[in-house]
Amino acid sequence: MSLLAQTTWWLPPDFSEHGWQIDRLINWLHYFMAVLFVGWGVFLAYCMTRFTWKRVSMAHYTPVKAKASKVIEVAVIIFEVILLVVFSMPVLAKYKNEPPTPADNPFEVHVVAQQFAWNIHYPGPDGIFGKRDIKFVKDATNPIGLDRDGDPNAKDDIVSNNQMPLPAGRHIIVKVTSKDVIHSFNIPMLRVKQDAVPGIEIPVWFKVKEGTTSDAIREQMARTVVVPAAGESTTAYELWCRNNLTFDEVKGADGQVVLKKGAEPGKDHLEALRAAGVKELRVGPRDPVEIHCTQLCGLTHYKMRGQVLIQSQADFDKWYEEKAKGTGDFIED
Amino acid sequence: MSHELLPYTVKPHPITAMYSGKLGTWLFLASEVMLFGALFSTYILLRVANPVAFSHANTHLNITVGAINTFVLIISSVTMVMAWAALHEKNLGKCRMLLGVTLACALFFLVVKLVFEYKVKWDHGTFPSTNPFFAIYFTMTGLHALHIIGGIVVIGYFLGPGSKLYATNPEYYANRIECTGLYWHFVDIVWIFLFPVLYLL
Amino acid sequence: MSHGHDHSHGSHGHDPHGHDHHEPGFLGKYVFSVDHKVIGIQYAVTSLVFLLVGFTMMLIMRWQLARPDEAVPIIGGLLARLGITNAGTRSLLPEGYNMLGAMHGTIMVFLGVVPLAVGGFGNYVMPLQIGAKDMAFPKLNMMSYWVFLAGGIVMLASFGANGGAAQSGWTSYPPLSNIALSGQTWWLVGMVLLITSSLLGSVNFITTIFHLRAKGMSLWKMPFFVWGQLVTAFLLLLAFPPLEAAGVLQLMDRVADTSFFMPAGLYVGDKPVTSWTGGGNPLLWQHLFWFLAHPEVYVLILPAMGIVGEVLANNTRKPLWGYKTLVYSIIFLGFMSFIVWAHHMYMTGMGTAISTFFQATTMIISIPSVIILTCFIISLYGARIRYNTPMLFAISFLPMFAIGGLTGLPLGLAAADIHLHDTYYVIGHFHYVVAPGTIFALFAGIYHWFPKATGRRMNEFLGKLHFWPSLIGMNMIFGPMFFVGIAGVQRRLWTQVDYNLGQLTQSWVVFSSVGAAVLGLAQIPFIINFFSTALAGRKVTQNPWDATTLEWAAPSPPPHGNFLTEPVVYCGPYEYSVPGKKSDFCPQCQPMEA
Ligand code: HEA
Ligand code: HEA
Ligand code: CUA
Ligand SMILES: [Cu+2]
16 A cells, blocks of 8 residues: 555656646546536436435426536537637647747657667767668667668767657657557657657657756656565565666665665665665656657567656757767667 | 338338348448448559559550450349349249349359459469559459359359249249349449549549 | 348248248257347357456456566466466466457457347347347348357457467557468458458348338337447448458458558568568558447447436336437437547547547537437436346446546547557546446346346346446446556556556556456356346246336247237337326337226
8 A cells, every 4th residue: 555655646747848738638628527527426416316216206207308408518519619629729730730940940850660669860960860771770780771881961870779868948859750560659758649650750849848857857756665674575665666766875784885876776685775774765767758659569569668868958969979979879788 | 100010021111112132232232332432442542652553553454354344244234134124024034044144244254354364464473462553453353253253153043043932932032133133233333433443544 | 141132031941931830949949040039149148258258358467467477376377378378487478468458359349249239139129129020131140140159269269370369459550460470360350250240230230120110110119229229230331341341451461462551661570571562551451440440439339328228217217308319319429420530540640630620520429428428317307216236237327438438538639639549548438438338238238138038037136246346346447547547658568567657557557456356256146147047037027127118018038929919009118107197107019098
């Protein structure tokens, strides 16, 4: 039950500029649904208790005149129309039809999904994407088939596997496609979702709120884990520690560091933590903003995860220059 | 409203003006329209996406053979109607003769399709997998050919063993021929759409 | 297959001189029967078995979700032989999860609910309710059942295919399904059989309803259930063929290497794809699939609404409120259901003009559902409610369907769907409509018509022991899914605990799985009740519920040919509590004056 206390009930945090509109629509819809459900529910409960076999001797044959029902139905229609026209269509139109203009100085990234990874393709400092062709595809070294030798624009391109560094506060355009089957590029905490359909390249755009960094988000998502005493079940503890980092440095009685700040606690450290008398640990997700694949894409669809590393523009630029100088690629296993 | 229970009747129903078999056949044909409709939609979509493959590929089809087959199918539709009409003249012999002609046309169509179209293409190394045009060509004509085969089985049955029914219940037999005819016309009409769409456009 | 009329002589075979007095043997009577009641029972029992199979698959999956990577209890070892669990650890493999998931969806929809609602209840009850002796094409009816069974067997047998059963979801989206192992081909063959069976059935249903009504049974005197079956039959008739076409195209892609759904330049695994030339479009499948599958969801709900209408009228002892409105609503629902399909595809990159159209139609289609529910609830006002087991199930259908229906609205608005699409919110939405919605309605129907089919009435105590824990279990399973989905966790995950958001919702997942266990246990009293009543239940009269519709004017169980005397219909279907009458119900087959 200690788990239930840490359970979420509603939307995940949102770090995009457009997300609040989606959230607002979801919230309004649920208020509306709640009113309808509770309203009818009360009426239903009333009828169910008032008109029982015992309390009534004969049912009413003539139908009741239910003007109220017409009023409610019309009200529902009006409300749905408002939600559709005022809240859904403009938001969607903006999401779909109004890409950032060159004046907005957008930053463009390509995403090529494959079973089962996200390949992120950056144009490099020259801002021009090198050509891709499947005849150059090599699974381990060149997953997107970048023409490194033939196309000079490809020289400084950066290709990354599952890791997606992005600057905050800048318009970002992601062009999504796939190499094999249909995937779906979804960053719940940025309220972005777009199917990756092979053969088509589909753009989505968004802007991470100015001032956001992954480190700050980790801080915001911090939670406390209870260190199980000897003999207690460790299942919950292990679950909460998966891919999570500590905020505190833990020292044993002898003053030796048991757990470094920013280390991943887990089963291995359990003994030492207990010995050091630690009852609780503060942890936060290692990569707080994740890319999900929301379309069933095969065997390990379930672990097709990517990580968005949100940085300030300055930090991002530094990283970008650095990478472009090297091989350009950083592909983890 | 209906004045009697009509489970096994051959008489038209007062509301729909059809006997049950006929209504059932029409309903079945409605679903067939949806089936081929979906395939024609697929054709349009593929054609829009692959203009090149489509504009060249149909030059590989043999329009003459296709036209002959179209003609033969139309004839068979006519003889099918005439077979039914013959029953109204109470002439089973003529009906069976005309059914025989229909059957012969159907077989002719199939043989031509197989020998002078499919086999020629296969010999040239053209298969459904060659390009999107041939994919839809083989799929649609293949499905149509399956419908022809179905028709052959049914017509053959009523020409042969099924015609015994005439002796005991001629009206019922006539109804069965009428329904077979409806189906056969549908198969014919599908081809009349297929021919220009695949061979000429 | 095209020749419905082949069979219009039905039980008379090809010999037009009937041999009504000739008793068919055991095989003819119970196995290859052409009697709509026997076929109805065959459908019902088969589909109940499939429901149980589909549910068992889901129990295994729920085990894995709650206890990632732990050995599946009891059958873990057995499943290893099918390649579903790990032979060593006996835990569910990811491929096993995907197989069970695809098969759960397929089985529940095409082999469980539709055959029970349409094949079972439609076949058994509809001809009786309209006063017919049998279906219009009895032999065709028999054939529908056997083709259906063949389809079901192919589906189940596909677990033995090389690489196991289909693993691409019940939606079978290409290119994934195109490059899948041979289980997918089995799935396609099974689907083609099931579709064929449905088409034969729907031709039969429509003809029967139009042609075989008893004297006096005008369209506006038909019970609401019959209307539900009529609209359903039209949906099946017109929506299924496009999926059949899509199935044929996918078969071609898989068997003949055509590229209907394959674009050029794919690179799968570590090899470029060369067996397909490309030029196709994977989204084409989605359009054809959802063109069926959206109407299909109304196929799942309309017969259920029909059952609920019957049970409500009978147990409120008053006419259904707004009967004509109800009928117009479902007809409108039927029409509209053909033009909302792309609301399942908002995230495929379609343009805003198209998605605006589909958002608008989706909002429009929710209106008749609101009206239907409103009519049902207002029917309770001024009623004299009799709480027997069928009524409990029928009445709880209302709030359960309301939750499912209402949560369809956020999915229908594309902007909200950006966040919710393909998350557990969708799973929660549709299970509320199909599980505590449709399945409860089907349970109501079983309890309600069991006395008709067997002459025996099911035990009330066991019935309530079935109902209450089922209600609790259903809500425990599907309620939390809204929270999991809103939190952003996607569906079809073998395990979700590696995701940050998934860690936060894992306790809901465990809670759901406990609910599934509760629901499973709750079915035991039902199964006991079902068989013990069938064998030795309390015998009841022909009309134990004091009902008005025609099926209760036939003996229980009705003999071959149904009615002892030809029924004649005098009044509407729900003449309950007519003022000035001695009894509180006026059967349709008796003149009101009597
Ligand atoms: C029987 C089945 C059924 C029914 C009836 C519905 C009904 C509706 N569905 Fe659902 N739906 C499915 C089955 C069903 N659906 C399935 C199976 C899927 C997923 C398939 C997959 O991806 O695998 C799905 C998915 C789905 C999506 C796609 C989501 C996504 O993938 O992102 C959408 C989007 O628009 C949608 C919308 C709707 C709407 C607007 C309705 C409307 O018709 C609902 C209208 C009803 C109401 C509005 C309720 C009225 C309530 C009241 C009047 C209150 C009364 C109160 C009390 C009684 C207390 N559904
Ligand atoms: C009609 C459709 C239907 C029905 C009724 C159900 C019923 C249930 N479903 Fe299912 N489900 C789907 C259709 C359906 N489902 C579909 C289409 C999917 C998507 C698949 C995909 O992703 O491709 C899905 C997916 C799905 C998931 C998501 C999996 C994932 O995304 O990873 C889950 C998770 O919990 C789930 C659970 C359940 C449960 C617990 C029930 C329970 O409510 C089950 C209730 C059943 C019973 C209680 C059995 C009753 C029968 C008897 C008691 C037999 C008696 C026998 C005799 C008397 C002989 N379903
Ligand atoms: Cu990629 Cu799911
Ligand atoms: Cu839908």
